[in-house]
Amino acid sequence: MKHLYILGACGSIGTQTLDVVRQNPKEYKVIGMSVGSNLELAKEIIEEFKPEIVCFRKQEHIFSMSYTPIVVYGDEGLLAVSRYRGYENEWLVNALVGVAGLRPTVEAIQSRKHIALANKETLVVAGDIIRDLISKYNVELVPIDSEHSAILQCIRGEAAKDIAKLWITASGGSFRNKIRDELENVTVEEALNHPNWKMGPKITIDSATMMNKGFEVIEAHYLFDVDYEHIEAIYHPESIVHSMVEFQDGSIKAQLGVSDMRIPISYALAYPSHKSLMVEHLNLKPRTLTFQELSFERFPCLRYAYLAAQKGGLYLAVLNASNEAAVYLFLNKKIPFLEIEKIIEKEIMSSAYETKNTPSLEERIQVGKAVYVKILKEYGEIL
Ligand code: MN
Numbered sequence: 001m002k003h004l005y006i007l008g009a010c011g012s013i014g015t016q017t018l019d020v021v022r023q024n025p026k027e028y029k030v031i032g033m034s035v036g037s038n039l040e041l042a043k044e045i046i047e048e049f050k051p052e053i054v055c056f057r058k059q060e061h062i063f064s065m066s067y068t069p070i071v072v073y074g075d076e077g078l079l080a081v082s083r084y085r086g087y088e089n090e091w092l093v094n095a096l097v098g099v100a101g102l103r104p105t106v107e108a109i110q111s112r113k114h115i116a117l118a119n120k121e122t123l124v125v126a127g128d129i130i131r132d133l134i135s136k137y138n139v140e141l142v143p144i145d146s147e148h149s150a151i152l153q154c155i156r157g158e159a160a161k162d163i164a165k166l167w168i169t170a171s172g173g174s175f176r177n178k179i180r181d182e183l184e185n186v187t188v189e190e191a192l193n194h195p196n197w198k199m200g201p202k203i204t205i206d207s208a209t210m211m212n213k214g215f216e217v218i219e220a221h222y223l224f225d226v227d228y229e230h231i232e233a234i235y236h237p238e239s240i241v242h243s244m245v246e247f248q249d250g251s252i253k254a255q256l257g258v259s260d261m262r263i264p265i266s267y268a269l270a271y272p273s274h275k276s277l278m279v280e281h282l283n284l285k286p287r288t289l290t291f292q293e294l295s296f297e298r299f300p301c302l303r304y305a306y307l308a309a310q311k312g313g314l315y316l317a318v319l320n321a322s323n324e325a326a327v328y329l330f331l332n333k334k335i336p337f338l339e340i341e342k343i344i345e346k347e348i349m350s351s352a353y354e355t356k357n358t359p360s361l362e363e364r365i366q367v368g369k370a371v372y373v374k375i376l377k378e379y380g381e382i383l
Contacts, residue, residue, distance in 0.1 A: 002269060003087040005032035005113065007055075007078060007104055007363020008095035010041045012200045013118040013144060013261060017093050018045060020266045023278055028269060031090070032081040039063065048370055075100070082107035091269070093144070094119040097202050099317075100323050101367055102126055106361065109133045109141075116268040118144035120203075120215045122323075125317045125364050127222030140266040141223075142176045146225055147216050149264035150242035150255035155224065156272060158247070161166045166226050167244040167252075168216050169236035171196045173207035176237060180298060186337045188330065196239040205327045209340055210294070218316065221309065228309055233302060235292040240282065258282050300341050304348045314367050316354040321368035322347040325375035334379050343375055 004021065008014045014033075021028045029198075034055035035042035040125040046054055046065060053070040055077035056062050059308075082092060082104040092108035093116045094101050101119030104125075104198040108115060110133070117123070123130060134141050143149055147168045155163065174191050177182060191208045192201055199207070206212035213233045220231050246291055257263050258280050266277045297302040301323075308319035326340040335343075353367065376383060 001026070001089065002028050003031045003077075003090045004028055004093055004269075005053075005081050005084065005090065005108070006030060006093045006095065006119075007034045007081065007101065008036065008097065009033040009039045010036045011095055011097065011191045012198065013095035013265065014093075014163045015041075015060040016262050017095065017144075017265050017269075018049065020251060020262055020269060020277065021049070022268075024275060027275065030085060032084055034078055034081055034096075035061075037061065052086070053081055053084050062249075068256055073164050074344045075103070079107045081092075082113070087109055090114070091116055093269075094122065095144070098223065099125055099320055099365070102361075102365065105130065106133065109137050109139055112137055112139060114140040114142070114304075116142050116144050116265075118265075120145070120219055121213075121320050123219040123222050123366065124215050124320050125363055127218065128358070129317075129361050140271070143219065143223055144265050144268045145216065145219070146239075146259070146261065146264050147243040149267050151224060151245055153222060153255045153267065154243070154253040155246040160225065162247050162249075163224075163226060163245060164230065164248045165246040166220050166231045167246060168213065168220060168231065168233045169239070169241050169243050169291075170210065170213045170233050171207065171239045172235055172237050173212075174204070175208050180338075183338055184336070186332060190331070191337060195237075197261070199261075202324075202327055205330060205340075206323070208337075209301045210299035211301040211305065211323050211344070213294070213299075214302045214319075217302075217305060218309055225231060228306060231333060233294050235294045236290065238287070238289055240287060240289055256282060256284075259302055301344060304341075304344050308348050309364075310346075311354075313357075314364060315348065317359070317364040317368040318347050318353050318371050319344065321371040322375060323332055323374045329376070329379050329381070332381075334381065347371060347375075 022297045030049040032053040033051045056073040090113045092113045095118040099121045102122050105122045194204050239259045242255045246252045258281045308315040322344045326343040329335045
C-alpha cells in the first residue's frame with residue numbers, strides 16, 4: 001500500500017490522481033491533501049477520501065467537515081502536509097502550480113517521502129539541489145509528465161552511457177497553426193483552448209509560448225542526467241509519441257499512448273510497473289504520425305530556456321519568475337500574448353543576476369520573488 005499526500009488535489013493533475021486512486025483502492029490511500037479555492041470540489045473530495053491532514057489555501061476557506069482531520073492552511077500548511085508522517089511507503093504527489101511547489105518538495109524529501117512530481121518549477125529552479133537531496137535521503141523521484149514518463153519507460157534496463165539523445169515531443173500548443181504575425185491580437189480564451197490536452201490555465205499558456213517545452217528540457221536534464229546538447233524538442237502535433245530516447249547504435253525507443261494524463265500518473269504511482277487502468281487504449285490503425293523541427297524563431301521562449309540553463313546560477317530562477325509574472329499578467333488581461341516573451345527576454349538578457357557561486361535554495365527563492373514583484377509593479381499591478 002502506498003500512502004499519498006496530494007498537493008493541489010483540486011487541480012487538473014490532482015483530480016486525475018484521485019481518479020487513479022479510486023480505480024485502485026487496495027494500492028493507494030490518501031493520507032493528506034491540499035485544496036485550492038474551488039471549495040465545492042474541495043468539500044466533495046475531502047468527504048470522499050477523508051484524509052488525516054487537510055491544507056486550505058486560506059484560513060477563511062476552512063469549512064466544517066463530517067470528521068475531524070488536522071486542518072492547516074497557507075504556505076506553512078503545505079509544509080505541514082509535506083512533513084506529516086505516520087506510515088511506511090509515503091509519497092508526495094506534488095501537483096502545485098509554480099514555484100510555490102518548491103519548498104514542499106524539499107520538505108517532503110527531508111521527511112523521507114518519495115516524490116511523484118508534476119510541479120515542473122521545482123526542477124527548473126532547483127534541479128541540482130533536488131538531485132542532491134534525493135540521493136542524500138535515499139528516496140525516489142518519479143515524474144508525472146507525459147514526456148518524462150515516456151523517457152523513464154524507454155530507459156528502463158538501459159545503461160546511461162548508451163543514451164545518445166533525448167527527443168521531447170511537443171504538441172505545439174494552442175497557436176501551432178499560426179505564424180508569428182498572427183499572434184498580435186490573440187485572446188486569453190483562444191490561448192486556453194489547447195488542441196490535445198486538457199490542463200490548468202498556467203501550463204496551457206506555457207504550452208502556447210513553448211516555455212513548457214523549455215521547462216521540460218531542463219527537467220529532463222536533471223531527471224536523466226543528459227547534457228543540454230543532447231536534449232532536443234521536436235514538433236509532433238498528434239501527441240501520440242510522448243517522447244523518445246535515441247541510443248549510441250542508432251536505435252530509437254518511443255512510448256506511445258492516448259493523451260490522457262492518468263497514464264503517466266498511474267505509472268508514477270505504480271512505478272516501475274504498469275498497473276491496470278480504465279482508460280482508452282490507443283487505436284493505431286488509422287493513425288498518421290508526423291514530426292517537424294521546432295523553430296527558435298517561431299518559439300523564442302524555447303531559446304530563452306536553453307539560454308538560462310547555459311547561463312546557470314540564478315538565471316533559471318529568473319526564467320521561472322519572469323515567466324510566472326508574465327503569464328499572470330496575460331491571464332489577467334494586462335498584457336498582450338507576445339509581451340510574455342518580451343518580459344522574459346529582458347530578464348534573461350540582463351546581466352543583473354550574474355553570480356560566481358552556486359546560489360542557495362533561499363537565494364533562488366528570494367531573487368525569484370523580487371523579479372516577480374518587480375515585473376508586476378512595472379505593469380501597474382499592486383500586490
Ligand atoms: Mn508535458
